[in-house]
Every structure is written in structure tokens, then in C-alpha cells.
Amino acid sequence: MSRDANKPSSRPRGAPRRGEAREALMQAALELVASEANFSAISLRRIARQAGVVPTAFYRHFEDLDALGLTLIEDTFRSLRAILRDAALSSMPLKGLVRYSVELFAHYVRDNQLLFQFVVKERFAGTVAMREAIHNEIVLVTNALAADLARFDEFSHISQNDLRVISDLVVNTVITLSERILDVDPDNAEDDALMLRAEKQLRLIFMGVGRWDSQPG
Amino acid sequence: MSRDANKPSSRPRGAPRRGEAREALMQAALELVASEANFSAISLRRIARQAGVVPTAFYRHFEDLDALGLTLIEDTFRSLRAILRDAALSSMPLKGLVRYSVELFAHYVRDNQLLFQFVVKERFAGTVAMREAIHNEIVLVTNALAADLARFDEFSHISQNDLRVISDLVVNTVITLSERILDVDPDNAEDDALMLRAEKQLRLIFMGVGRWDSQPG
DNA sequence: CATGAATGTGAACACGTGTACACTTTAGGT
DNA sequence: ACCTAAAGTGTACACGTGTTCACATTCATG
Numbered sequence: 001m002s003r004d005a006n007k008p009s010s011r012p013r014g015a016p017r018r019g020e021a022r023e024a025l026m027q028a029a030l031e032l033v034a035s036e037a038n039f040s041a042i043s044l045r046r047i048a049r050q051a052g053v054v055p056t057a058f059y060r061h062f063e064d065l066d067a068l069g070l071t072l073i074e075d076t077f078r079s080l081r082a083i084l085r086d087a088a089l090s091s092m093p094l095k096g097l098v099r100y101s102v103e104l105f106a107h108y109v110r111d112n113q114l115l116f117q118f119v120v121k122e123r124f125a126g127t128v129a130m131r132e133a134i135h136n137e138i139v140l141v142t143n144a145l146a147a148d149l150a151r152f153d154e155f156s157h158i159s160q161n162d163l164r165v166i167s168d169l170v171v172n173t174v175i176t177l178s179e180r181i182l183d184v185d186p187d188n189a190e191d192d193a194l195m196l197r198a199e200k201q202l203r204l205i206f207m208g209v210g211r212w213d214s215q216p217g
Numbered sequence: 218m219s220r221d222a223n224k225p226s227s228r229p230r231g232a233p234r235r236g237e238a239r240e241a242l243m244q245a246a247l248e249l250v251a252s253e254a255n256f257s258a259i260s261l262r263r264i265a266r267q268a269g270v271v272p273t274a275f276y277r278h279f280e281d282l283d284a285l286g287l288t289l290i291e292d293t294f295r296s297l298r299a300i301l302r303d304a305a306l307s308s309m310p311l312k313g314l315v316r317y318s319v320e321l322f323a324h325y326v327r328d329n330q331l332l333f334q335f336v337v338k339e340r341f342a343g344t345v346a347m348r349e350a351i352h353n354e355i356v357l358v359t360n361a362l363a364a365d366l367a368r369f370d371e372f373s374h375i376s377q378n379d380l381r382v383i384s385d386l387v388v389n390t391v392i393t394l395s396e397r398i399l400d401v402d403p404d405n406a407e408d409d410a411l412m413l414r415a416e417k418q419l420r421l422i423f424m425g426v427g428r429w430d431s432q433p434g
Numbered sequence: 435c436a437t438g439a440a441t442g443t444g445a446a447c448a449c450g451t452g453t454a455c456a457c458t459t460t461a462g463g464t
Numbered sequence: 465a466c467c468t469a470a471a472g473t474g475t476a477c478a479c480g481t482g483t484t485c486a487c488a489t490t491c492a493t494g
Contacts, residue, residue, distance in 0.1 A: 019471095021471075021472080037257045037342055037343060037344055038255060038257060038341075038342035040254045040255060040257060040258035041257040041258070043450075043451060043452085044451080044452065044453090045450075045451065045452080046450095053472085054472070054473055054474075055451095055452085055453085056453080056454090056455095056472080056473070056474085057471075057472055057473075059453080060470075060471055060472075061471090064452095120341050121341050121342045122342070123341070124255075124337050124338050124340070124341070124342070124396065125254055125255035125338045125339070125341070125342030126254060127254055131400075135400075162417070165414055165417050165418060165421075166418075166421065168414065168418070169390065169418045169421065169422075172389060172390065172393050173386065173389065176389050179341065183348075197382055197385065200379070200382050201382060201383075201385070201386045204382075204383065204386065204422060204425040204426070204429060205386075205421060205422065205425060206425070207424070207425035207428045207429060208420075208421040208422060208423070208424035208425030208426075208428075209421070209425075210428065211424045211425075211427065211428065212421060212424060238441080238442080260480075260481060260482085261481080261482065261483090262480075262481065262482080263480095270442085271442070271443055271444075272481095272482085272483090273442080273443070273444080273483080273484090273485095274441075274442055274443075276483080277440075277441055277442075278441090281482095
């Protein structure tokens with residue numbers, strides 16, 4: 001709950017704070033999407049109301065709702081890319097990497113609940129532009145993972161193409177994990193079980209890699 | 218005595234005209250969802266218009282939009298369950314099962330494009346009731362797969378719980394495949410590549426199973 | 435045929451919507 | 465201290481929405 005009441009006319013003849021409204025609109029959209037079905041079910045006016053802003057003010061910051069959505073998606077993945085870069089996963093021993101990665105990711109998803117909930121919902125139900133944006137970002141992550149895996153001796157017998165196939169499977173498994181974490185009641189200890197399951201699945205995949213034969217044809 | 222003896226289907230009391238409008242409404246909803254972002258972005262009136270029916274007629278067949286959506290989900294999975302049952306996958310040799318299953322499923326998804334597109338979009342962006350319905354159906358499929366896998370000698374060393382973990386991974390991989398098939402241009406030969414990738418991923422998983430050790434702790 | 439339930443119809447209502455417009459206020463560079 | 469572009473505000477309009485209500489039609493069954 002915000003401290004000032006949701007009375008729009010209580011503002012002293014104009015809200016001077018700069019750039020604040022833009023942030024407020026984005027946050028409002030996230031909150032509403034989290035409490036409703038999805039983004040397309042929410043109106044511009046509702047977002048403005050939730051942000052404590054007059055409807056027409058929206059246009060000062062975004063061309064339309066689509067632009068807002070794209071900005072949120074961009075923000076999410078910019079932040080995620082930073083996390084993955086700083087984690088420096090490729091400089092770790094493969095042993096224990098799975099557990100560490102899963103915990104890192106799960107933690108991050110929980111810390112950015114609203115953003116990820118937005119992305120999960122819009123991945124298939126969003127506008128064409130949104131869907132494409134999300135898809136492209138996921139492709140980037142998958143490629144980065146493939147490049148990281150290539151540095152491990154355990155993957156030296158895997159062709160570049162197969163590395164991408166494997167990374168794709170890993171990324172999908174992690175995406176599924178995050179979808180489930182977000183579906184669970186926030187303060188629920190149940191997502192330990194979810195993490196354990198994902199961890200098992202990833203270890204299973206890596207076991208398969210040991211027997212995998214990347215020969216042409 | 219009544220003379221409706223040779224009528225196989227006992228219609229409800231009164232004069233239920235052929236459920237023509239009901240079918241039209243469902244089909245209209247599917248078409249609109251396929252061409253728009255998702256279900257919540259479509260109004261009752263638009264569905265009625267597309268179905269060639271007056272708005273108020275909607276209420277003769279469904280309590281509200283949610284009920285329509287739930288019916289579509291139910292239909293999709295009823296049909297899918299039938300396919301999987303008739304396929305009798307568990308009576309096949311494990312060898313070649315992967316390729317066969319992938320092709321069967323891909324074919325089926327393409328044949329029921331609109332239905333699956335609906336389910337994919339509503340899986341995370343739908344109403345709570347819809348999301349739960351879809352989730353429950355997927356759990357059923359996963360359990361059935363686990364039971365099927367248990368019959369193969371190759372899985373005899375796997376604990377029941379791990380069988381579910383593995384089935385879960387397999388189901389998620391297949392779901393991802395269908396999402397991608399639906400994203401692709403319908404008459405595009407590109408989904409052969411998608412099927413090949415999914416097939417590789419499933420074989421990788423089953424390779425891991427060979428080395429998997431289901432011991433407690 | 436007559437009945438009555440299922441089904442179809444059109445008018446009406448109260449309301450939320452996106453957005454254009456003209457206006458005021460603010461903040462930062464000069 | 466001034467000027468100007470950016471940000472904020474209230475009004476207004478045309479339109480689509482869900483849902484109600486009373487009425488018309490259909491048609492298997494008694």
C-alpha cells in the first residue's frame with residue numbers, strides 16, 4: 001500500500017517529480033498483470049489509475065501499451081543477462097555447477113517475481129512484437145549457454161550443432177522451473193521440491209551427454 | 218410407448234435444436250484467439266458476431282466466457298487422451314518409439330492447430346480456472362507416461378519417483394515442440410527441423426536413463 | 435394438436451474504453 | 465531572470481462492452 005491516498009486530485013496542482021510517472025506506470029502494469037489474467041486484459045486507464053496518474057499522462061511516456069510491454073521485457077532480460085554474465089558459470093568446475101545454477105536462477109526469479117510473471121504470461125499470449133522480443137532474448141541465452149558449455153572437456157566430443165540442441169533442452173528445463181516457481185505461493189517452501197526436480201533433470205541430461213555420439217549423418 | 222427406439226442419442230428434454238450455435242461459438246472463439254493475442258482480449262460480442270449469432274444467444278449455451286474456455290480445454294485433452302490411448306505406445310519396442318511418438322504428436326498438433334494454440338496461450342495467460350484445468354490434464358498425461366515407461370526393461374532400475382521426474386522432462390520437451398510447431402508458418406517445411414531437434418533431445422534423455430542410478434539420499 | 439422447455443431475437447441500459455484537444459505547471463539551460 | 469520543451473491536467477466524444485428483459489420461434493413428446 002502506498003502512503004498517499006489514491007485520490008488523483010490531491011496532488012498540488014501538478015506532480016513535478018521527473019521520470020517518476022514512467023516508473024510508476026511500469027510498476028503499475030506489473031502489479032495489475034500479476035493480479036489479473038494477462039497484459040491484454042488490462043486497460044490503459046486502469047494502469048494509469050493504479051500508478052496515480054491521469055490517463056492522458058500515459059502518452060507522455062509511451063506511445064501505446066505495446067511500447068510499455070516491450071520496455072518491461074527489455075528490462076527483464078537486460079537484468080537477467082547481467083546476472084548470468086556476473087555469475088561467470090563457465091569458470092566453475094562442472095561438478096556442482098548444476099546445483100549452483102539452479103539455485104542462482106531460482107533465487108533471481110523469486111526476487112524479480114513480477115517481471116518474470118509478466119514475461120511468462122506474454123511469451124505466448126502477448127502481441128506479436130512482444131512474443132518476438134521474448135523469443136529473441138531466449139535464443140541469445142541459449143547461444144550463450146552453448147558457448148559456455150563448449151569450454152568444458154566433458155563436451156569436447158559434441159558437435160557445435162548438438163551443443164545448441166543440448167543448451168536448448170537445458171534452457172527449456174530452466175524456463176519450466178521458473179514458471180513453476182511463479183505459480184507457487186510465494187512464501188511456500190514447496191519450491192525446494194521444484195528445484196530438486198529440475199536439478200535431477202539437468203543431471204540426467206548431462207549423463208546422456210557422456211554417452212552421446214555427435215557423428216555426422 | 219415412445220417410438221424413438223432407434224435413436225442412439227437421447228436428446229435432452231424438449232426440443233434442443235442441433236447444437237449448431239454452440240459449436241459455432243466454440244469455433245468462432247478458436248478462430249479469434251488464433252488471430253488475436255489471446256482469449257481475454259476477445260469480447261463476448263465479437264465471438265457471437267464471428268459465429269453469426271446474436272450476443273444474447275451466447276448465454277443459452279454458456280454461463281460466461283470462462284465456461285466456453287473450459288469447454289475448449291476439456292475437448293482438447295479428451296481428444297488427446299484418446300489419441301494417446303489408441304497409440305498403445307507401451308506395446309511397442311523402445312527402439313523407434315521416440316521417432317514414432319514425435320511424429321504422431323506433431324501430426325496431431327498440426328491437425329488440431331486452433332485447439333492447441335488456444336491451450337498454449339491460456340496455459341499461463343488464462344483464468345485461474347483455465348490454468349488449473351490445463352495443469353491437471355498435463356499431470357494426467359505425465360502420470361500415464363510414467364506408467365507406460367515402467368513396463369520397459371530399460372527402466373526397471375528406476376524408482377517410481379524418478380520415473381515421474383523423467384516423464385515430466387519428456388512431457389515438457391514435447392510441449393515445447395508443439396509450441397514451436399504452432400509458431401511456425403503452417404505450410405512451412407521447417408518443422409521437420411523442429412521434430413528432429415526434439416527427437417535428439419528425447420534420445421539424449423533416454424541415454425541418461427541408462428546411466429541413472431535411483432538410490433535414495 | 436397442444437404443451438412447454440430449449441433456443442433465438444432485438445431493444446435498452448449503465449459503464450469503461452482510447453484518445454484528441456487546449457490548457458497549466460515545472461525544470462533546466464542560457 | 466527568462467524561455468522553451470517536457471510533463472501534468474481536465475473535459476469531451478464516439479464507441480464497444482456485458483448483461484437484463486420481454487418476446488418470438490422451434491419442435492419432440494404427451
